Amino acid sequence: MPSLEDELFPSTPGKFKIDRGHRQFQRCFASTSTMFLWALFLIALTASYLSFQSFVHSGNRYLTASWGGIHWEKQIRNSAHIQRPAGMSVLVTGAAGFVGSHVSLALKKRGDGVVGLDNFNNYYDPSLKKARESLLNRQGILVVEGDLNDAALLAKLFDVVAFTHVLHLAAQAGVRYAMENPGSYVHSNVAGLVSLLEICKSADPQPAIVWASSSSVYGLNENAPFSESDRTDRPASLYAATKKAGEEITHTYNHIYGLSITGLRFFTVYGPWGRPDMAYFSFTKNILQGKTITIYRGKNKADLARDFTYIDDIVKGCLGSLDTSGESTGSGGKKRGPAPYRNFNLGNTSPVKVPTLVNILEKHLRMKAKRKIVEMPGNGDVPFTHANISLAQREFGYKPTTDLQTGLKKFVRWYLSYYGYNPKDVQ
Numbered sequence: 001m002p003s004l005e006d007e008l009f010p011s012t013p014g015k016f017k018i019d020r021g022h023r024q025f026q027r028c029f030a031s032t033s034t035m036f037l038w039a040l041f042l043i044a045l046t047a048s049y050l051s052f053q054s055f056v057h058s059g060n061r062y063l064t065a066s067w068g069g070i071h072w073e074k075q076i077r078n079s080a081h082i083q084r085p086a087g088m089s090v091l092v093t094g095a096a097g098f099v100g101s102h103v104s105l106a107l108k109k110r111g112d113g114v115v116g117l118d119n120f121n122n123y124y125d126p127s128l129k130k131a132r133e134s135l136l137n138r139q140g141i142l143v144v145e146g147d148l149n150d151a152a153l154l155a156k157l158f159d160v161v162a163f164t165h166v167l168h169l170a171a172q173a174g175v176r177y178a179m180e181n182p183g184s185y186v187h188s189n190v191a192g193l194v195s196l197l198e199i200c201k202s203a204d205p206q207p208a209i210v211w212a213s214s215s216s217v218y219g220l221n222e223n224a225p226f227s228e229s230d231r232t233d234r235p236a237s238l239y240a241a242t243k244k245a246g247e248e249i250t251h252t253y254n255h256i257y258g259l260s261i262t263g264l265r266f267f268t269v270y271g272p273w274g275r276p277d278m279a280y281f282s283f284t285k286n287i288l289q290g291k292t293i294t295i296y297r298g299k300n301k302a303d304l305a306r307d308f309t310y311i312d313d314i315v316k317g318c319l320g321s322l323d324t325s326g327e328s329t330g331s332g333g334k335k336r337g338p339a340p341y342r343n344f345n346l347g348n349t350s351p352v353k354v355p356t357l358v359n360i361l362e363k364h365l366r367m368k369a370k371r372k373i374v375e376m377p378g379n380g381d382v383p384f385t386h387a388n389i390s391l392a393q394r395e396f397g398y399k400p401t402t403d404l405q406t407g408l409k410k411f412v413r414w415y416l417s418y419y420g421y422n423p424k425d426v427q
């Protein structure tokens with residue numbers, strides 16, 4: 001009997017004498033088999049294509065990802081290592097940021113384990129973030145470069161370390177920038193927050209979460225000082241709206257999954273290693289460079305005022321919140337009982353007018369500012385902020401101790417040394 005190959009491509013046509021019926025049967029059989037072979041061939045081809053694609057995809061991840069591997073995991077474990085009895089291992093998001101770097105150092109200093117996460121974006125000079133990272137590295141704190149929205153990275157971090165706490169400070173900050181780049185607020189403050197909470201809720205054990213909300217949630221509230229029980233449903237900027245959304249989103253995760261949540265409403269935090277986009281920082285830079293500074297003024301020529309809060313006081317507030325956070329009750333995505341849900345004001349309780357802030361800077365810099373006073377543009381600013389801190393005082397003894405004069409003096413000293421000014425030339 002001829003082979004199928006012979007039948008398809010006979011070497012000597014007419015070699016075989018086959019009767020009609022038999023020939024028809026053979027043709028039919030041959031075409032079915034051919035189709036079968038082609039089908040097999042196509043399936044094999046598709047399978048190889050798909051596995052090649054998946055190889056390329058995963059290969060790319062391993063080639064481009066800045067994380068992963070045995071050495072990396074060892075570094076993470078070392079960084080998270082707890083060195084005091086009953087200490088905590090904390091994942092600090094935004095660790096290369098202003099507040100994040102200060103709190104990370106304070107945690108490490110008292111013997112807690114710290115792993116940082118930061119995307120080092122260029123909202124402001126990333127070299128300042130890198131300089132803060134170097135400080136952290138010198139104290140044995142690793143800062144992983146990555147975004148909150150990278151679920152695979154977050155999951156991996158929780159695979160490697162059973163974090164007891166997450167201090168979530170990574171965010172798109174800045175009130176006025178929200179009009180320029182609204183998407184970045186949604187990306188970090190809403191999508192990024194949910195991405196982080198998804199991992200935390202599934203973790204076993206679940207960590208307790210302390211995160212940065214903002215005084216801006218009070219928006220158009222006119223009760224002074226601002227209390228946690230005041231209305232927060234009239235935000236004046238998209239930034240404020242995303243922080244308010246964060247408070248609602250975290251409430252949901254507390255309610256459904258038993259995550260312990262503490263939101264901290266920071267009031268205009270300032271100090272050494274601060275954020276260049278903030279007024280006290282950019283005023284300092286411009287005064288030193290002899291440039292004009294723009295000072296906003298409210299309705300009826302009323303000066304704007306802020307409850308400026310010094311970084312060391314904020315650090316104490318963060319530590320107090322972490323220490324009293326209580327435990328999450330769920331595990332692996334299942335709630336086992338009610339967990340704490342808290343929001344606290346962390347302010348200074350003594351608002352200062354913006355022109356007074358400028359007077360203080362002039363005194364420390366021994367230079368006169370060139371002032372331009374303009375009416376507050378409708379860009380999300382609120383006329384004043386003022387914190388009532390009695391709740392945080394009661395819960396964890398929060399008591400700010402640095403006034404604006406003292407705090408700005410420390411900031412100016414840091415600024416001059418960091419940017420290489422000779423203080424004698426300035427002061």
Ligand SMILES: O=C(O)[C@H]1O[C@H](OP(=O)(O)OP(=O)(O)OC[C@H]2O[C@@H](n3ccc(=O)[nH]c3=O)[C@H](O)[C@@H]2O)[C@H](O)[C@@H](O)[C@H]1O
Nearest residue numbers: 173174175214215216266267268278279294295296304381
């Ligand atoms: O507590 C918060 O939750 C927020 O605090 C901070 O916001 P703000 O209180 O707006 O601080 P900041 O920009 O320093 O402006 C201070 C004052 O200077 C005025 N201001 C500002 C710029 C300028 O050129 N001129 C001017 O008069 C301005 O009108 C204002 O009156 C954080 O940036 C924010 O991320 C968030 O954390």
